[in-house]
Amino acid sequence: MSMNTHDALMRLAAVIDSRRPEQGGDPEKSYVARLLHKGPDAFLKKVGEEATEVVMAAKDADHALAAGGSGVEAARQKVLYEMADLWFHSLIALAHYGLTPADVIAELERREGMSGLEEKALRKAQARSATEAADKQQP
Ligand SMILES: N=c1c2ncn([C@@H]3O[C@H](COP(=O)(O)OP(=O)(O)OP(=O)(O)O)[C@@H](O)[C@H]3O)c2ncn1[C@@H]1O[C@H](COP(=O)(O)O)[C@@H](O)[C@H]1O
Numbered sequence: 752m753s754m755n756t757h758d759a760l761m762r763l764a765a766v767i768d769s770r771r772p773e774q775g776g777d778p779e780k781s782y783v784a785r786l787l788h789k790g791p792d793a794f795l796k797k798v799g800e801e802a803t804e805v806v807m808a809a810k811d812a813d814h815a816l817a818a819g820g821s822g823v824e825a826a827r828q829k830v831l832y833e834m835a836d837l838w839f840h841s842l843i844a845l846a847h848y849g850l851t852p853a854d855v856i857a858e859l860e861r862r863e864g865m866s867g868l869e870e871k872a873l874r875k876a877q878a879r880s881a882t883e884a885a886d887k888q889q890p
Contacts, residue, residue: 757856760842760852761851761852761853763839763842764842764845764846764851764852764853766783767783767842767843767846768846770783770784770787770846771784771787771846771847772784772787772788776788783843786840786843787843787846787847791844791847794840794843794844794847795844797840797843798837798840798841798844801833801836801837801839801840802837804833804836804837805830805833805834805837807833808826808829808830808832808833809830811826811829812826812827812829812830814826
């Protein structure tokens with residue numbers, strides 16, 4: 752991720768934070784302030800909707816790719832557009848819970864180099880030994 756990408760996310764997160772009711776965000780003047788003012792049900796619903804729109808745009812893009820031809824570029828743009836909406840609304844949710852893009856990036860950095868398959872196997876093994884330990888405690 753370039754420094755510019757990082758900065759843009761941080762700038763947007765700072766604007767979103769300034770729209771929180773405690774920071775004086777005005778629901779009459781700001782879309783973000785309005786969503787935060789309405790509360791979790793409102794912005795979580797948007798996160799769900801935008802995620803669904805990403806999936807639908809991606810399915811359309813897959814069909815366009817399979818068919819070839821001139822529709823591919825427009826379909827890819829639609830995926831990009833919907834993904835931006837999803838990121839944007841996810842940033843609003845993060846702000847509500849006192850989290851920032853930097854926190855998400857730190858979590859991804861923590862996972863860096865960790866194989867997803869190894870992590871999954873480890874998690875299953877831990878769950879199994881927890882169950883075995885609980886079984887042993889049964890009278
Ligand atoms: N990046 C965005 C951004 N992306 C999308 N949107 C808005 O998100 C809304 C929801 O998108 P939809 O496609 O679901 O539109 P809709 O069907 O009208 O939505 P609803 O009626 O369901 O709310 C639209 O009104 C978009 O304008 C955004 N609104 C704001 N920002 C950023 O947030 C900053 C602060 O915005 P305000 O708080 O409005 O000043 C802006 O300067 C921008 O940087």
